[in-house]
Amino acid sequence: MSERTDRPSPGSALRALLARPEPLVLPGCSDALTARLAERAGFGAVYATGAGIANTMLGVPDVGLTTMTEMADQVARIVSAVGVPVVADIDTGFGNAINARRAVAEFERAGVAAIQIEDQVFPKRCGHLSGKEIVSLPEILAKLCAVLDARRDPALVVIARTDALAVDGYEAAIERGCAFAEAGADVVFVEAPTDLDQLAATPSRIAAPLLINMVEGGRTPLLGATELGAMGYRIILFANTAIRIGARAVRDAFTELRATGDSRGLQGRMLSWEDRQALVGLPEIEALEARYRNE
Numbered sequence: 001m002s003e004r005t006d007r008p009s010p011g012s013a014l015r016a017l018l019a020r021p022e023p024l025v026l027p028g029c030s031d032a033l034t035a036r037l038a039e040r041a042g043f044g045a046v047y048a049t050g051a052g053i054a055n056t057m058l059g060v061p062d063v064g065l066t067t068m069t070e071m072a073d074q075v076a077r078i079v080s081a082v083g084v085p086v087v088a089d090i091d092t093g094f095g096n097a098i099n100a101r102r103a104v105a106e107f108e109r110a111g112v113a114a115i116q117i118e119d120q121v122f123p124k125r126c127g128h129l130s131g132k133e134i135v136s137l138p139e140i141l142a143k144l145c146a147v148l149d150a151r152r153d154p155a156l157v158v159i160a161r162t163d164a165l166a167v168d169g170y171e172a173a174i175e176r177g178c179a180f181a182e183a184g185a186d187v188v189f190v191e192a193p194t195d196l197d198q199l200a201a202t203p204s205r206i207a208a209p210l211l212i213n214m215v216e217g218g219r220t221p222l223l224g225a226t227e228l229g230a231m232g233y234r235i236i237l238f239a240n241t242a243i244r245i246g247a248r249a250v251r252d253a254f255t256e257l258r259a260t261g262d263s264r265g266l267q268g269r270m271l272s273w274e275d276r277q278a279l280v281g282l283p284e285i286e287a288l289e290a291r292y293r294n295e
Contacts, residue, residue: 010113011155014085023229028239030056032081048075050089052243064123068094076110085113097146104150114157127191128218160185181208192219203232211235
């Protein structure tokens with residue numbers, strides 16, 4: 001059977017979501033299983049979180065220790081597990097402008113709908129950690145130009161993030177956000193506003209759709225999608241909510257299992273056997289097995 005050719009590209013599908021009047025709530029996922037849970041919860045797109053992938057795949061903090069191929073491979077697994085658009089965090093582009101061009105090619109090959117690139121010095125740090133450094137404005141604009149040029153699908157959404165607020169202050173972050181928009185970024189991301197005034201003012205000062213990152217316990221006041229959408233934000237990112245919820249649940253379960261040597265008390269806090277198999281597609285696999293046995 002031939003594959004359908006009338007399906008929109010991942011970037012086009014994401015752009016359709018962004019054209020809706022309500023903001024896009026984007027849950028962070030670090031693996032295929034979490035992405036599938038997000039899709040089944042009804043989210044229209046998912047975010048392949050660089051911090052979450054570093055934490056879960058390598059057990060390390062978000063300080064630039066993952067390689068481009070490690071990230072691209074994991075993102076490809078996430079893309080293959082879901083039918084919704086995937087937004088990929090490519091950190092600083094894994095090097096200079098030429099490295100960033102190669103990263104775009106690899107992540108497009110993985111099937112992403114969008115890529116997010118930032119202006120930190122490599123190795124980067126989580127946007128809500130101290131000790132960040134940023135490259136010069138000409139350097140990040142050259143890298144952004146390289147990323148835009150490298151797109152094979154012009155619908156691929158390019159998100160340009162600045163961490164200038166923590167380094168050079170709010171006005172410097174606005175200057176960079178405006179420069180990113182003028183250079184052609186589809187979405188601008190000013191990382192880690194520190195108060196409600198900054199949050200409220202930013203959307204009116206940058207002529208592009210804006211993404212805002214909600215980090216529980218981070219530098220930015222925590223608000224909901226309704227409030228942030230009313231301010232003018234188009235994408236509301238909850239990058240690592242899932243990994244932190246999941247890690248606490250596993251920690252608490254292991255603590256109880258170690259203390260009791262008995263999992264019977266945990267059954268009400270876990271997926272049923274049937275739900276687990278449905279989540280990973282066992283019924284579909286069994287149907288295919290039956291089909292090919294009868295061929």
